[in-house]
Amino acid sequence: MEAGAGEAAPSAPRRLTLPWKVRLLLLCLDVVAGLSMRRDGTINRSIFNLFDLRATASTRPDRQGVRSADVDASRGLWARVFWPSPESSAAPLPVVVYFHGGAFTLLSAASYVYDAMCRRFCRELGAVVVSVNYRLAPEHRWPAAYEDGVAMLRYLASAGLPDSVDVPVDLSRCFLAGDSAGANIAHHVAQRWTTASSPPRSIPVHLAGAILVQPYFGGEERTEAEVRLDGNVPVVTVRGSDWMWRAFLPEGADRNHSAAHVTDDNADLADGFPPVMVVIGGFDPLQEWQRRYADVLRRRGKEVRVVEFPDAIHTFFLFPELTDHGTLVEAMKAFIREQRI
Ligand SMILES: *[C@@H]1O[C@H](CO)[C@@H](O)[C@H](O)[C@H]1NC(C)=O
Numbered sequence: 001m002e003a004g005a006g007e008a009a010p011s012a013p014r015r016l017t018l019p020w021k022v023r024l025l026l027l028c029l030d031v032v033a034g035l036s037m038r039r040d041g042t043i044n045r046s047i048f049n050l051f052d053l054r055a056t057a058s059t060r061p062d063r064q065g066v067r068s069a070d071v072d073a074s075r076g077l078w079a080r081v082f083w084p085s086p087e088s089s090a091a092p093l094p095v096v097v098y099f100h101g102g103a104f105t106l107l108s109a110a111s112y113v114y115d116a117m118c119r120r121f122c123r124e125l126g127a128v129v130v131s132v133n134y135r136l137a138p139e140h141r142w143p144a145a146y147e148d149g150v151a152m153l154r155y156l157a158s159a160g161l162p163d164s165v166d167v168p169v170d171l172s173r174c175f176l177a178g179d180s181a182g183a184n185i186a187h188h189v190a191q192r193w194t195t196a197s198s199p200p201r202s203i204p205v206h207l208a209g210a211i212l213v214q215p216y217f218g219g220e221e222r223t224e225a226e227v228r229l230d231g232n233v234p235v236v237t238v239r240g241s242d243w244m245w246r247a248f249l250p251e252g253a254d255r256n257h258s259a260a261h262v263t264d265d266n267a268d269l270a271d272g273f274p275p276v277m278v279v280i281g282g283f284d285p286l287q288e289w290q291r292r293y294a295d296v297l298r299r300r301g302k303e304v305r306v307v308e309f310p311d312a313i314h315t316f317f318l319f320p321e322l323t324d325h326g327t328l329v330e331a332m333k334a335f336i337r338e339q340r341i
Pocket residue numbers: 044046047
């Protein structure tokens with residue numbers, strides 16, 4: 001029997017279409033991850049590093065005038081700072097503290113993809129970007145990455161930005177941002193920073209907002225989207241997610257641990273917890289956890305903006321060739337502009 005035109009349309013599932021170049025890159029990623037992520041929860045970093053191309057920082061302006069430098073914060077913790085040319089703005093610039101993605105276990109602030117992404121954020125958002133090279137699991141499990149994020153804010157509050165950053169900055173307009181596991185870290189750093197009793201700071205760092213792009217949240221439950229999309233979309237699988245949580249969470253913890261399961265109504269949220277923008281993709285198995293997170297924030301009286309990309313896979317923002325990539329940067333720009341204090 002034939003369905004009449006229009007009859008099937010409203011409930012017809014969307015089809016995932018990706019350019020061949022993106023498919024090829026995803027296939028490579030899949031192969032490399034499969035080779036380097038061992039079943040026992042450890043990683044063969046020498047295999048992964050072969051494919052993790054690195055970029056070095058440079059105080060010589062790139063073609064768009066962006067410069068970068070690596071700064072040491074404390075105990076081996078460093079960040080890559082990106083700043084635009086002084087001619088780009090006379091007004092003090094907001095600061096975006098960025099946490100890269102990579103399943104809590106992979107990549108770095110020097111990885112080529114994140115160096116390129118932070119350059120673009122710096123240029124197009126008109127912000128100084130501080131990309132944090134937090135410690136990775138399984139060598140450094142929870143809460144090492146969160147502690148590194150807080151340590152970086154503490155460093156900014158005591159030392160400010162290095163002298164080579166010759167543009168005016170406004171650390172009272174500081175945004176935490178990240179993608180995937182990095183967005184999970186941004187949430188927890190915001191929570192820790194705003195609930196901690198604040199020691200005297202020479203420079204007032206104020207969190208004006210948090211931008212969570214496809215945050216990695218989860219729990220013991222399997223959501224409808226996890227079940228429906230498992231094995232049918234690239235990057236995120238139930239098996240891969242379980243592996244990642246086992247590598248990151250304390251030994252013996254289950255996925256209901258507070259690091260993963262942030263969707264409880266009694267989560268510890270301070271008054272100063274900043275407005276949040278949550279980016280959600282329609283082909284991301286994690287989408288229900290992300291919507292629940294937004295709902296919890298709303299119920300707790302927090303400002304939250306949800307930006308939905310119905311055709312987006314997890315990690316879509318890594319591919320500048322996808323049009324959603326440009327739309328995301330525009331949405332981030334609008335959010336930052338609106339958080340005035
Ligand atoms: C990582 O994998 C390569 C290739 O299979 C192997 O030669 C090497 O010994 C492994 N390294 C470790 C530390 O297991």
